[in-house]
Amino acid sequence: MSSEPPHPTTTATITAGDWAAPAVDRAVDAVVPVPGSKSLTNRFLVLAALAQDSSRLSRPLRSRDSTLMCEALQALGTRIDSRSDDTEWLIEPAPLHGPAAIDCGLAGTVMRFLPPVAALAEGTVAFDGDDGARRRPLGPVLGALRSLGVTVDGDGLPFTLTGTGRVTGGTVHIDASGSSQFVSALLLAGARYDDGITVIHDGKQVPSLPHIAMTVEVLRDAGVLVDDSEANRWRVEPSQIHALDVEVEPDLSNAFPFLAAALLTGGQVTVPGWPVVTTQAGDHARDILQQFGADVQLTREGLTVRGTGRVEAIDIDLHEASELSPVVAAIAAFADGPSHLRGIGHIRFHETDRLAALATELGRLGSDVEETEDGLVIRPKRMRGNTFHTYGDHRMVMAAAVLGLRVPHVVVEDAGTVAKTMPDFTARWTRMIGE
Numbered sequence: 238m239s240s241e242p243p244h245p246t247t248t249a250t251i252t253a254g255d256w257a258a259p260a261v262d263r264a265v266d267a268v269v270p271v272p273g274s275k276s277l278t279n280r281f282l283v284l285a286a287l288a289q290d291s292s293r294l295s296r297p298l299r300s301r302d303s304t305l306m307c308e309a310l311q312a313l314g315t316r317i318d319s320r321s322d323d324t325e326w327l328i329e330p331a332p333l334h335g336p337a338a339i340d341c342g343l344a345g346t347v348m349r350f351l352p353p354v355a356a357l358a359e360g361t362v363a364f365d366g367d368d369g370a371r372r373r374p375l376g377p378v379l380g381a382l383r384s385l386g387v388t389v390d391g392d393g394l395p396f397t398l399t400g401t402g403r404v405t406g407g408t409v410h411i412d413a414s415g416s417s418q419f420v421s422a423l424l425l426a427g428a429r430y431d432d433g434i435t436v437i438h439d440g441k442q443v444p445s446l447p448h449i450a451m452t453v454e455v456l457r458d459a460g461v462l463v464d465d466s467e468a469n470r471w472r473v474e475p476s477q478i479h480a481l482d483v484e485v486e487p488d489l490s491n492a493f494p495f496l497a498a499a500l501l502t503g504g505q506v507t508v509p510g511w512p513v514v515t516t517q518a519g520d521h522a523r524d525i526l527q528q529f530g531a532d533v534q535l536t537r538e539g540l541t542v543r544g545t546g547r548v549e550a551i552d553i554d555l556h557e558a559s560e561l562s563p564v565v566a567a568i569a570a571f572a573d574g575p576s577h578l579r580g581i582g583h584i585r586f587h588e589t590d591r592l593a594a595l596a597t598e599l600g601r602l603g604s605d606v607e608e609t610e611d612g613l614v615i616r617p618k619r620m621r622g623n624t625f626h627t628y629g630d631h632r633m634v635m636a637a638a639v640l641g642l643r644v645p646h647v648v649v650e651d652a653g654t655v656a657k658t659m660p661d662f663t664a665r666w667t668r669m670i671g672e
């Protein structure tokens with residue numbers, strides 16, 4: 238840790254649901270296993286429900302987003318059984334049918350991936366979600382389905398879709414500059430459309446491209462032919478989807494705040510089971526932490542990050558790994574100069590307007606944060622404890638935990654919202670610090 242004088246504090250009131258983020262005055266030294274990837278778990282669930290035979294998922298993520306995905310697929314007729322202390326899920330596909338009501342919560346993967354699946358069901362499927370989900374864009378997916386002849390009565394949540402049990406498929410043109418999930422959604426179900434699907438993107442840059450690469454990879458692993466050889470065009474041939482027997486990789490984006498703790502405290506954190514090859518965007522954490530000044534080693538034991546207590550300012554385009562932005566912003570607030578985060582305008586439509594939320598909440602702690610058209614400029618200032626609002630956003634909780642390491646008395650409001658992807662985040666965090 239740097240030898241700064243103590244931080245000024247304000248006394249934030251703690252009420253039910255709040256979490257006092259622990260500050261540490263020594264180097265964190267811990268091994269932190271993290272649960273399975275949200276993005277992989279929810280893709281595997283969708284493919285398993287569309288597959289020709291029963292599938293097995295090992296070490297899936299149990300969280301709000303994945304539970305909502307399970308419940309939605311079950312409502313459409315899929316059977317899902319949990320075994321071995323929830324470390325194994327068996328998925329038995331069945332003809333999809335309505336009537337069904339699907340609660341998307343705040344999960345982008347549920348609200349985007351399931352309409353193209355529900356289009357294959359016979360009957361009416363009603364979709365809704367949290368208030369925050371109603372402001373998340375969905376129009377390109379629903380418009381694409383409508384252009385394929387599916388009956389959909391809206392452009393966002395809530396809406397109703399009426400399927401006939403089959404979709405002809407073909408070519409759709411969409412603007413996917415708002416979310417890579419629009420493309421992933423159509424590709425995941427497209428193999429089951431009579432003519433497959435060709436998705437052509439017309440618009441500004443598509444964000445989070447590794448997530449589309451992940452979709453393409455899981456489809457190919459399930460025996461589906463996918464052509465992604467041309468930029469902004471994806472072709473999925475009509476085909477059977479093979480049953481899956483897969484182990485879910487740890488969630489590298491959820492590992493990121495724990496690794497950041499090593500950087501910020503001059504300590505050492507190892508996340509076991511870090512894959513050597515992966516399509517997870519969270520793998521960018523390695524490069525990002527290095528740019529911030531950490532020593533990063535990938536070995537057979539996992540990914541180990543060592544910090545010196547010093548944090549170098551960075552200028553970074555995060556459009557490939559935008560889900561890392563909140564924690565990147567939290568780290569940058571301790572850097573030795575101003576940092577620029579670019580290429581992430583679309584995160585205004587993530588769980589919350591993340592640019593506004595980060596500028597407001599970092600500002601509340603005393604940092605100087607400017608919103609730009611496509612990102613943030615963070616000029617580190619001396620920070621003091623205060624309430625940190627989370628806006629229903631799990632990654633705001635993770636960002637607050639990182640800030641709280643070196644700013645005493647950060648009170649994280651509605652910390653339970655982290656259950657979206659990591660229900661035991663605060664317990665793991667406390668354990669890491671206690672180790």
Ligand SMILES: O=C(O)C1=C[C@@H](OP(=O)(O)O)[C@@H](O)[C@H](O)C1
Pocket residue numbers: 275276277345346415416417418421444445448559560
């Ligand atoms: O397909 C996925 O699993 C995801 C895609 C990305 O969405 P965007 O393209 O909207 O950023 C990412 O940020 C999100 O956390 C998960």
Ligand SMILES: C=C(OP(=O)(O)O)C(=O)O
Pocket residue numbers: 343344345346560587588632658
């Ligand atoms: C943007 C995110 O989630 P979602 O899958 O809901 O889009 C995220 O996890 O940071």
